[in-house]
Amino acid sequence: MSGLECDNEIHEKDNLIPSSQTTNYNQSIQLKATRASQVGSEVSTLWNEACHKEVSKMIVSETRNPLAIVDLIDSISRLGVK
Numbered sequence: 001m002s003g004l005e006c007d008n009e010i011h012e013k014d015n016l017i018p019s020s021q022t023t024n025y026n027q028s029i030q031l032k033a034t035r036a037s038q039v040g041s042e043v044s045t046l047w048n049e050a051c052h053k054e055v056s057k058m059i060v061s062e063t064r065n066p067l068a069i070v071d072l073i074d075s076i077s078r079l080g081v082k
Helices: 004-013 019-062 066-079
Strands: none
Touching: none
Protein backbone atom coordinates (compact mmCIF):
# COMPACT_ATOMS: atom_id res chain seq x y z
CA MET A 1 0.00 0.00 0.00
CA SER A 2 1.44 3.35 -0.98
CA GLY A 3 1.48 6.37 1.30
CA LEU A 4 -1.26 8.04 -0.76
CA GLU A 5 -3.60 5.05 -0.45
CA CYS A 6 -2.94 4.91 3.28
CA ASP A 7 -3.75 8.63 3.65
CA ASN A 8 -7.01 8.20 1.70
CA GLU A 9 -8.03 5.26 3.89
CA ILE A 10 -7.39 7.26 7.07
CA HIS A 11 -9.44 10.22 5.77
CA GLU A 12 -12.32 7.95 4.79
CA LYS A 13 -12.40 6.49 8.30
CA ASP A 14 -12.28 10.00 9.82
CA ASN A 15 -15.32 11.06 7.77
CA LEU A 16 -17.56 8.23 8.93
CA ILE A 17 -20.26 9.38 11.33
CA PRO A 18 -21.80 6.82 13.67
CA SER A 19 -25.41 6.09 12.75
CA SER A 20 -26.61 7.12 16.23
CA GLN A 21 -25.13 10.58 15.65
CA THR A 22 -26.79 10.78 12.24
CA THR A 23 -30.13 9.76 13.76
CA ASN A 24 -29.78 12.38 16.52
CA TYR A 25 -28.86 15.02 13.95
CA ASN A 26 -31.85 14.12 11.76
CA GLN A 27 -34.19 14.20 14.76
CA SER A 28 -32.78 17.59 15.75
CA ILE A 29 -33.39 18.94 12.24
CA GLN A 30 -36.94 17.56 12.26
CA LEU A 31 -37.67 19.16 15.64
CA LYS A 32 -36.30 22.50 14.42
CA ALA A 33 -38.39 22.28 11.25
CA THR A 34 -41.51 21.47 13.27
CA ARG A 35 -40.86 24.40 15.62
CA ALA A 36 -40.23 26.74 12.69
CA SER A 37 -43.56 25.69 11.22
CA GLN A 38 -45.31 26.32 14.56
CA VAL A 39 -43.70 29.75 14.87
CA GLY A 40 -44.73 30.56 11.30
CA SER A 41 -48.30 29.60 12.11
CA GLU A 42 -48.26 31.70 15.30
CA VAL A 43 -46.89 34.70 13.41
CA SER A 44 -49.57 34.27 10.75
CA THR A 45 -52.28 34.16 13.41
CA LEU A 46 -50.92 37.25 15.16
CA TRP A 47 -50.64 39.08 11.83
CA ASN A 48 -54.26 38.25 10.96
CA GLU A 49 -55.45 39.39 14.40
CA ALA A 50 -53.47 42.63 14.11
CA CYS A 51 -54.87 43.27 10.62
CA HIS A 52 -58.40 42.60 11.86
CA LYS A 53 -57.94 45.02 14.79
CA GLU A 54 -56.43 47.65 12.51
CA VAL A 55 -59.27 47.33 9.99
CA SER A 56 -61.80 47.55 12.83
CA LYS A 57 -60.15 50.75 14.10
CA MET A 58 -60.11 52.15 10.58
CA ILE A 59 -63.81 51.39 10.11
CA VAL A 60 -64.76 53.14 13.34
CA SER A 61 -62.52 56.16 12.85
CA GLU A 62 -63.11 56.71 9.13
CA THR A 63 -66.85 56.53 8.95
CA ARG A 64 -69.90 56.82 11.13
CA ASN A 65 -72.27 55.74 8.36
CA PRO A 66 -73.61 52.23 9.17
CA LEU A 67 -74.23 51.39 5.50
CA ALA A 68 -70.68 52.38 4.56
CA ILE A 69 -69.38 50.13 7.35
CA VAL A 70 -71.43 47.20 6.04
CA ASP A 71 -70.15 47.82 2.51
CA LEU A 72 -66.56 48.03 3.72
CA ILE A 73 -66.86 44.81 5.76
CA ASP A 74 -68.42 43.07 2.77
CA SER A 75 -65.58 44.25 0.51
CA ILE A 76 -62.95 43.11 3.00
CA SER A 77 -64.55 39.69 3.46
CA ARG A 78 -64.53 39.18 -0.32
CA LEU A 79 -60.77 39.81 -0.24
CA GLY A 80 -60.34 37.02 2.31
CA VAL A 81 -59.40 39.14 5.32
CA LYS A 82 -61.05 37.66 8.39
